[in-house]
Amino acid sequence: MTKAKLFLAFLAIISTTTITAQTKFTVPQNVVLVAKEDYAKYETDIINAAKWLEQTDLDGKEDKRKEVSKFVVEWLTGSPTVTLTFTESLTKLYGKNTALLTIYIGSYCREYLEHKTTATVFSAAKAGVTSMMNVYKKDIEIKKCKEMDKVIKLADDGKLDDYIKDKFKE
16 A cells, blocks of 8 residues: 555656646747748747646736747747738637637647648647637636637537638638
């Protein structure tokens, strides 16, 4: 029994360490985004920023969240490799939860950067919507949104792909 308890304690420590490690992110300073090569330098930072935005609860670190969000949006705005079109469907989906928008943007970019040869508008939109749902379902600093509740139900029923194909067309 003692070995089992020791093993469970070990697993708990590893899990905690992994979660903590995943949520650490430092926004790069003195960012220069002019040439195509400039954007490529920050791709890993964008991936890590997207993870941080999704994994960090909305009820804390507000100043850092603004800084991370600003970095992601500035990178996307001039990115030669990732293009995002804002749709009415996206606006309805985040509703009054504007923090969900940068979570969508970050995960959308992350999908393109992690899957450079296979990413599509569909896969990027699905990644973004999935991240939004993950944060929304935590119910921390979230205002209820009928459209998001509908999408979560669709996802639960295995119909998320149909929704994405219909609302986030290429």
